[in-house]
Amino acid sequence: MTKFQIPKGTFDILPYGAEEPWQLSSLWSYAEDVIRCTALEYGYREIRTPIYEQTELFNRGAGESSDIVMKEMFTFEDKGGRSMSLRPEGTSAVMRAFVENNLSQLRPVHKLFYIAPMFRYDRPQAGRYRQHHQFGVEAIGVSNPAQDAEVIDLLCETYRRLGLKDLTVELNSVGDVPSRIAFKEALQNYLRPHFQELSPDSQTRFEKNPLRILDSKDPKDREILKNAPSILESLSESAKAHFDELRLLLDECSIAYHINDRIVRGLDYYNKTVFEVTAKIAGAQNALGGGGRYDGLIGSFDGPDLPGVGFGTGIERILQTMVSQNIPLPQEMRPLAYIIPFGDEAKAPCFKLATACRHQKIPAEIDLQSKKIQNGLQNAIKLSAKICVIIGSEELKKGVAQIKYLESRHQEEIPLDGLISFLKEQL
Numbered sequence: 001m002t003k004f005q006i007p008k009g010t011f012d013i014l015p016y017g018a019e020e021p022w023q024l025s026s027l028w029s030y031a032e033d034v035i036r037c038t039a040l041e042y043g044y045r046e047i048r049t050p051i052y053e054q055t056e057l058f059n060r061g062a063g064e065s066s067d068i069v070m071k072e073m074f075t076f077e078d079k080g081g082r083s084m085s086l087r088p089e090g091t092s093a094v095m096r097a098f099v100e101n102n103l104s105q106l107r108p109v110h111k112l113f114y115i116a117p118m119f120r121y122d123r124p125q126a127g128r129y130r131q132h133h134q135f136g137v138e139a140i141g142v143s144n145p146a147q148d149a150e151v152i153d154l155l156c157e158t159y160r161r162l163g164l165k166d167l168t169v170e171l172n173s174v175g176d177v178p179s180r181i182a183f184k185e186a187l188q189n190y191l192r193p194h195f196q197e198l199s200p201d202s203q204t205r206f207e208k209n210p211l212r213i214l215d216s217k218d219p220k221d222r223e224i225l226k227n228a229p230s231i232l233e234s235l236s237e238s239a240k241a242h243f244d245e246l247r248l249l250l251d252e253c254s255i256a257y258h259i260n261d262r263i264v265r266g267l268d269y270y271n272k273t274v275f276e277v278t279a280k281i282a283g284a285q286n287a288l289g290g291g292g293r294y295d296g297l298i299g300s301f302d303g304p305d306l307p308g309v310g311f312g313t314g315i316e317r318i319l320q321t322m323v324s325q326n327i328p329l330p331q332e333m334r335p336l337a338y339i340i341p342f343g344d345e346a347k348a349p350c351f352k353l354a355t356a357c358r359h360q361k362i363p364a365e366i367d368l369q370s371k372k373i374q375n376g377l378q379n380a381i382k383l384s385a386k387i388c389v390i391i392g393s394e395e396l397k398k399g400v401a402q403i404k405y406l407e408s409r410h411q412e413e414i415p416l417d418g419l420i421s422f423l424k425e426q427l
């Protein structure tokens with residue numbers, strides 16, 4: 001018989017027995033709670049969209065020349081012959097939902113967040129999966145640079161609350177349309193003499209989208225780019241004013257950043273502010289998240305012409321960084337009471353006791369399998385229970401339970417009618 005295997009580039013999140021500590025579900029739910037709480041406190045509200053959309057949505061949103069659309073989409077035809085794709089990034093889907101549900105009619109400003117799986121058919125490698133999860137936010141309706149600063153601060157504050165250290169915020173501006181027209185020309189003029197030496201991907205981008213060449217990972221491209229002009233020199237007056245004001249606000253709030261004029265981000269919709277946050281682990285920089293401003297994107301989805309700014313950060317990368325930086329991880333949930341019935345006649349009273357405990361919010365487990373008390377005690381130790389409650393026919397006759405503290409091994413008798421109150425005191 002075939003033994004099924006998990007699809008390549010994906011992983012299970014397990015309650016125990018995980019190969020790596022970042023795959024433990026207790027860590028995921030802890031991080032998601034911190035993330036959700038932080039986003040809510042900053043005024044963001046949760047949005048959930050389907051995991052698949054019309055393929056065309058991502059072509060228009062992320063851009064046909066972006067890697068995730070060109071090379072990495074999980075695309076399939078549905079039974080009606082429509083081309084659909086698993087969501088490779090969050091922003092396009094949120095914009096579709098925003099426009100389709102006419103949310104712009106309801107408020108002047110919209111602050112949305114999501115925690116959701118994303119799918120990219122990438123070559124699986126460390127920190128890169130075919131299904132990964134992102135926490136993302138979209139702030140719609142405000143063109144003021146203070147909105148960009150808020151989004152960057154929220155990202156940093158979320159990392160801070162999760163205990164991450166040694167983070168670097170890299171900041172750049174890709175300007176507005178006039179800035180990019182000017183820069184495109186300057187960059188093409190610089191690259192033209194090197195055209196033949198550029199990688200095939202960069203050659204393709206030369207005419208269509210030369211800015212993305214700055215993003216190239218190809219070593220030869222990177223060498224050529226060393227002396228390329230900076231986009232910051234081509235910023236229009238208004239794009240420069242936006243960037244300067246953002247920097248001022250970040251300085252005032254003591255949010256440290258580095259200017260990196262090579263950051264353009266992989267998606268086509270960004271303008272003005274772009275940023276990335278990396279964490280230092282074992283001497284290397286690990287990209288945790290990034291985002292930017294996308295004024296004009298909602299308009300391109302036939303929605304109102306509202307400005308927007310947001311980010312996406314990978315939850316796998318966050319958790320892996322927490323583990324690498326030795327940040328204390330949350331403890332697995334453990335039962336307070338592990339109830340062991342001794343003999344058949346104790347089974348029903350013990351089950352009744354376990355049920356009563358649970359109704360009183362006392363985490364309790366009952367041993368329904370073991371034939372011997374010793375096996376029950378071993379199970380209790382495996383679950384890291386605090387107390388074992390042992391009840392047999394003798395105890396029932398006397399109206400008591402044997403209580404054993406698993407750490408100290410201390411044992412005592414507690415009357416059955418006071419047992420729930422006793423356990424509550426141990427919480």
Ligand code: AMP
Binds near residue numbers: 089122133288
């Ligand atoms: P991007 O939209 O490509 O900037 O992705 C935002 C964040 O999602 C990145 O900074 C990573 O933390 C995470 N991420 C993107 N692609 C992957 C992937 N294939 N596997 C794991 N995490 C990813």
